[in-house]
Amino acid sequence: MKVLEGVTVIDFTQAYSGPFCTMQLADFGARVIKIERRGLGDQSREWTPFKDGQSGYYAAINRNKEGVSLDINTEEGKEIIKRMVKDADIVVENFKVGTLDKMGLGYEELKKVNPEIIFASISGFGQNGPLKDLAAYDNVVQAMSGLMEMTGFPDDVPTKVGPAIGDNFTGLNMCFAILMAYFNKLNTGKGQRLDVAMMDAIFGILESPILFKTLLNEDSSRVGNSDVTLVPYDVYPCKDGYFSAGLPGEAGWDRFCAAIEMPELIEDPRLITNDLRCQHYAVVTPIITEFFLKKTKAELAEIFTSYKIPNAPVSTIPELIHHPQIAAREMLVEMVDPGVGKYLAINNPMKLDKTPAVMAFGAPLLGQDTEKVLKAFGYTDEQIKAFAEKEVI
Amino acid sequence: MKPLEGIKVVDFTQAHAGSLATMLLADFGAEVIKIERAGVGDMARYWVPMKGDDSAYYTYLNRGKKSIGLNASTDEGREIIFKLIEDADVLCENFKYGSMERMGLSYEEIKKINPNIIFASLNGFGQTGPMKNVIGLDLQMQAMSGFMDRTGFPDGPPTKAGPAMGDQLSGTYMATAIMLALISKKKTGEGQRIDIAILDSLFSILEAAPMTYCLKGEVPLRVGNSYPSISPYDTLKANDGYVSVGISTDRQWEKFCDALGMDDLKADERYKTNESRGDYYETGLKDALEAVTSKISKFEIERILREARLACGAVYTVSEAMESDQIKARNMLVTVEDKALGEVTIPGTAIKMSETPGGFNEGAPLLGEHTQHYLKELGYTDAQLKTLVENKIIEMA
Incomplete structure (x- = not known):
């Protein structure tokens, strides 16, 4: 059984944050009806990589959903939405604040049709506050939240986290929120409004710099790949890329020195405790780097594992995709997508043994399921034909 | 009212990832009972920044939870746990693979007491696969997962995210998976096993890179702060x-x-x-x-x-972000009275729910602060508690 079987989601989301959220629901069996702009579709359909004119970006985050192409600016379009919402459990959107309200499809309007609808809104800055109307891109949120200041190397440019975590981490938080709201509805019968902001989601997980400021009034900035409180604990260049190794505490310096074939360092008065090593980061790091540069990732993994020192290669994407652990975890599933054809989908990382996620089908082509969905909501062939002629669908 | 009121979580998590998951559950009303090792406690209690002997990091992740100080590797300790679990909905842990088994607290053992428990595990590589025994520290996980390969400049080294993203992400997935399991249990009466790996979690948020490799056979270099399709x-x-x-x-x-x-x-x-x-x-x-x-x-x-x-x-520097009107308007910094630290300000709850809002109004528990409360509720007498303390089976604050 799929845990969210019977749950219907009307999904207005596009780009990344919203679709990432609704993908989690779809993976676990919810009926996610993706509403796309007639003719244009989700903006991510224009994002690389492409195959046969179809977007792989779009395909990767929209599997397991049904696609309806609709012009919600028309009266008929709005009526169709309301008809669907009447029987739905959840509405999800990530428009600019106020967009659906202006179209007459906001929470208050939709509550008239379905008083217990769960109405979930993802936005850059939230539904309230002085910045609520601001457009948000992932990099803008990473910048304003303080995340960018904390990532990258000291005396160098603040660095954006490569993958758009402003989007996907926020989407995941909204999924958690939706499930809590749905659980609450099962218990009380009541729906509600949900509001998750990218800014809040990212600011909320900065940890240390916030705590250092509030507890000790100390300012923090980025420290590269090391840790201010631990040495050695870093990423070092090696013969065929980069490799990370480190001691998570005071213990182990003797083993580390043996691993890098420098037993004479064990008793070096500058390096004998973690605190001293932190003070002499600039002394010890080049010594370690010199050793690493002579070895490959595989060699270093063997050495450090044999000395029981936590370690990992900095994997490239191809190395990761071919890694036996990823295979053992079934994290790659072959899918056939109507757009891009055969590809390896990234499986859902939430492993539940009785109600697992299912990679059932690929991402819908634009308008692929319009007819099927409208029929399921009681529209006749004639009505559907008329909608098409009037360019509503 | 909070959405998870009435949900009881027996919480073996410590450090970061697992504790973040149970923090989310506690923020939304679950009764989260931390089982901390008597004498030592959650390792996060020793994490900077500290004031005296107390950690703000610990307070941030553990606000609103309860604490029982217990030696879970003893027969008496296990007996207490089994009694606690009888009416629990969820058990959470983020130990090294095999630890719960070694303590006699495997899923199979727990199911004998509570057949419909939701047993949620989180660690670096999960409960399966050739690397399941490897400990996953944040730096190693960001490195191995492809996350660092994607961050930084093409002519510079792969770069770690400042915060412990692997922990944050996997913790959030664990809380989300627990919600799925709670919904499933509500519908079917059955619990189940949850298995979250930090590696899997980070792999799932690499955005377009894995798909690009699938379709093109290669992946472009990391792009620093720019974006290939949009300029500037x-x-x-x-x-x-x-x-x-x-x-x-x-x-x-x-x-x-x-x-x-x-x-x-x-x-x-x-x-x-x-x-x-x-x-x-x-x-x-x-x-x-x-x-x-x-x-x-x-x-x-x-x-x-x-x-x-x-x-x-x-x-923005983090201090500037903290000062922003938007952060204030969204209640993303909350001041509470913490029993250890006194008045302390910690990050707030990002998720806003209109009818069942989350949040917190207290700090984190002292080690063993609720031992007496829960054991008395289970029927232990004062004399029995005294003996258990003397034998170092339990710790009371």
Whole structure:
């Protein structure tokens, strides 16, 4: 059984944050009806990589959903939405604040049709506050939240986290929120409004710099790949890329020195405790780097594992995709997508043994399921034909 | 009322990832009972920043939870746990693989007491696979998962995210998975096993890179602060820091040039289209833009571009972000009275729910603060408690 079987989601989301959220629901069996702009579709359909004119970006985050192409600016379009919402459990959107309200499809309007609808809104800055109307891109949120200041190397440019975590981490938080709201509805019968902001989601997980400021009034900035409180604990260049190794505490310096074939360092008065090593980061790091540069990732993994020192290669994407652990975890599933054809989908990382996620089908082509969905909501062939002629669908 | 009121969680998690998951559950009303090792407690109690012997890191992750100090490796300790679990909904742990088994607290053992328990595990590599025995520290997980390969500049090293993203992400997945299991249990009466790996979690948020490799056979290098399909989408030098901009259409480009008085760039044929701006970005356009922006302050640039309704944000230091009106309006910094630290301000709850709001109004528990409460509830007498303390089976605050 799929845990969210019977749950219907009307999904207005596009780009990344919203679709990432609704993908989690779809993976676990919810009926996610993706509403796309007639003719244009989700903006991510224009994002690389492409195959046969179809977007792989779009395909990767929209599997397991049904696609309806609709012009919600028309009266008929709005009526169709309301008809669907009447029987739905959840509405999800990530428009600019106020967009659906202006179209007459906001929470208050939709509550008239379905008083217990769960109405979930993802936005850059939230539904309230002085910045609520601001457009948000992932990099803008990473910048304003303080995340960018904390990532990258000291005396160098603040660095954006490569993958758009402003989007996907926020989407995941909204999924958690939706499930809590749905659980609450099962218990009380009541729906509600949900509001998750990218800014809040990212600011909320900065940890240390916030705590250092509030507890000790100390300012923090980025420290590269090391840790201010631990040495050695870093990423070092090696013969065929980069490799990370480190001691998570005071213990182990003797083993580390043996691993890098420098037993004479064990008793070096500058390096004998973690605190001293932190003070002499600039002394010890080049010594370690010199050793690493002579070895490959595989060699270093063997050495450090044999000395029981936590370690990992900095994997490239191809190395990761071919890694036996990823295979053992079934994290790659072959899918056939109507757009891009055969590809390896990234499986859902939430492993539940009785109600697992299912990679059932690929991402819908634009308008692929319009007819099927409208029929399921009681529209006749004639009505559907008329909608098409009037360019509503 | 909170959505998870009435849900009882027996919580073996410590450090970061697992504790984040149970923090989310506690923020929304679950009764989260931390089982901490008597005498030692959660390792996060020793994490900076500290005031005296107490950690703000620990307070941040463990606000609103309860604490029982217990030696779970003893028969008496296990007996207490089994009694606690009888009416629990969820058990959470983020130990090294095999630890719960070694303590006699495997899923199979727990199911004998409570057949419909939701047993949720989180660790570096999960409960299966050739690497299941390997401990996953945040740096190693960011490294191995491809996350670092994707972050940083093409001519620079792979870069770690400042915060422990592997922990944050996997913790959030664990809380989400627990919600799925609670919903499933509500419908079927059955519990189940949950298995979250930090590696899997980070792998799932690499955005387009794995798909690009699938479709193209190769992956482009990491791109620093820019974005391959949109130009300019980057972080530019200001005279007192940096500012991030996202100009995604040609019309926006014109407004951008107007706003910053860059008539020559606006007229330049090379920069008329998004595609050609992308082509010339690293070979002239970026330098031309920074020649202008590096003379203006970051907040001034932000103000100017916002007036033109263009997407942009200064690179705020964390302290500046904390001071922003938006963060205040969203209650993202909350001050509580913590029994160890006194008054302390910690990050708030990002998720806003209109009818069943989450949040917290107290700090984190002292080690063993609730031992007496729970054991008395289970029927232990004062005399029995005294003996258990003397034998170091339990710790009471």
